[in-house]
Amino acid sequence: MFNLDLTEIDANLRQGGNYLLKFMQTLSVQYNSYLAGEQVAREDLYPCMCSCHGQNRKGVGCHKCSYHHTETTTYSYSPLHDMVSEFLTQAEQENPETAAVMFLGVAKELMLQKEPPHITRERTEVIIQGTYSEDPNDANAVWHEYEFKCKPGNVAWRPCFITPYHYRLDWLMWFAAFQTYEQNEWIIHLAGKLLANDNSALSLIALNPFKGKKRPRWIRGEHYKYKFSQLGGKHAAKGKWWIRKRIGPYFPPVNLRGLKQFFASRDWPHPHGH
Known part of the structure; x- marks a missing residue:
């Protein structure tokens, strides 16, 4: 015979829902930032090694490396990764009913995510x-x-x-x-x-x-x-x-x-x- 307290279970499920709602609001802001990307100079990501950059021509590029001296869009997933990891760690410390709502909710959200528009196939x-x-x-x-x-x-x-x-x-x-x-x-x-x-x-x-x-x-x-x-x-x-x-x-x-x-x-x- 199971000793179930439906009131307690309902409270745990609502608690999981509240945690999830708060997380989703914060995640939405971070995710939109991820999709927008950040404009950075290519030479800040990796140095240009073209031989045209002589001692007297520092910063001057030739036709071979002109592409390198432009800006590009970068996408950093690390903040999202850290945010989701922290939420999952929190879920592991909750009771089973609350954790179930948190785990299933974040899994559904991650499955709906799309890739940035500039990521090539x-x-x-x-x-x-x-x-x-x-x-x-x-x-x-x-x-x-x-x-x-x-x-x-x-x-x-x-x-x-x-x-x-x-x-x-x-x-x-x-x-x-x-x-x-x-x-x-x-x-x-x-x-x-x-x-x-x-x-x-x-x-x-x-x-x-x-x-x-x-x-x-x-x-x-x-x-x-x-x-x-x-x-x-x-x-x-x-x-x-x-x-x-x-x-x-x-x-x-x-x-x-x-x-x-x-x-x-x-x-x-x-x-x-x-």
Whole structure:
């Protein structure tokens, strides 16, 4: 026999409703702020590395990097994440009836949220590839792709779920895909490290196609456009999460010998293959 106090249960449900209503009012303000975004200078997000910025031309950009010296809209979900996390923590400390209203209410609200209007449904990616071929321009050269921990690469790999932080290298690779390698010289530094099978660089990567083998002779960067495959479509039926189309080369094939002067001119230690 259950000993239920309906008056007490009703009071607990009303209490949960009151908490939820107050939370929703505060969330609405924060959510609208999130959708509006914030205008910031691109160079405040990541520095321009274009070679046109000489000592006497500080702040002056060329046609290659003019896009970098503009404003962009950024969207920070962190305040919303913190607000929801705090509310869920509060719900866990309430009695079961009050908590149920709070949990179900916030779940319903989050499901109704929409993405900011400027978030694109396509993205460009830099795909790094290596080969054993002596001639990187040989049409028969076989190129193997490095896979990163989170960013799109292999179209059959399921997208990762990670929050609230990103993998730093994957994040930088995404921004690099908006620009040229001349504006992101660090990516050539990464290529040199991969040519040398550098353990510190490889620790940041999910799949090294040359693991346990001799190091590659050449590495190149290819530029691709990615979009999600359609549920029920032919690509999804083949187990492909992504549809990708090659845009063109991102950076040309490089080898350790050819990078020696490039590294020296920037006072970077030249990686040694092993």
